[in-house]
Amino acid sequence: MSSKSVLLTYEGIKKLEAELENLKTTRRNDVAEKLKEARAQGDLSENAEYDAAKEEQAEIEVRIVELETMLKNAVVIEAEEGAVEIVKPGYTVRLYDHTFEEEVDYLIVGSTEADPVNGRISNESPVGAALMNRRVGDIVEVETSEGVDKYEILGITN
Numbered sequence: 001m002s003s004k005s006v007l008l009t010y011e012g013i014k015k016l017e018a019e020l021e022n023l024k025t026t027r028r029n030d031v032a033e034k035l036k037e038a039r040a041q042g043d044l045s046e047n048a049e050y051d052a053a054k055e056e057q058a059e060i061e062v063r064i065v066e067l068e069t070m071l072k073n074a075v076v077i078e079a080e081e082g083a084v085e086i087v088k089p090g091y092t093v094r095l096y097d098h099t100f101e102e103e104v105d106y107l108i109v110g111s112t113e114a115d116p117v118n119g120r121i122s123n124e125s126p127v128g129a130a131l132m133n134r135r136v137g138d139i140v141e142v143e144t145s146e147g148v149d150k151y152e153i154l155g156i157t158n
Helices: 010-040 048-072 124-130
Strands: 007-008 072-077 091-096 104-109 120-122 140-144 147-157
Touching: 007 048, 007 140, 010 048, 010 072, 048 091, 104 124, 124 140, 124 147
Parallel strands: 007 072, 104 120
Antiparallel strands: 091 104, 091 147, 140 147
16 A cells, blocks of 8 residues: 655654654553553443543554654655745745735645644645745735635745
């Protein structure tokens, strides 16, 4: 089974590795302790604490597999040195948002690290996809549920 590559910054990889380590050590041990305590209460058929701990254990194991798969398929976003001419993941784009009549900066990242509220948009999002491989001065239009948003690329930095 081939998995889709996951675009991540070095910072994103470190964050996922830290989460994975926490799940494998601290969280697994915490749940094991909860299961031990619940088993000590006797009849497991009507033991809500046991059921909750088993559910938590399953969620942790699923997340561990997700993280391991993401890290295995990670492609590091590396900004190139020198002049930046086209928008790519890893670059920051300064835009003029015609809808809100303001300038905004977005770092283009993979979908795993997207956080639009904090200026990090995915290369797969409607705006991010529209910006890919565009140049300073280009105007992009993005269709949304509210209509069409228009952005002018003012600058690209790495």
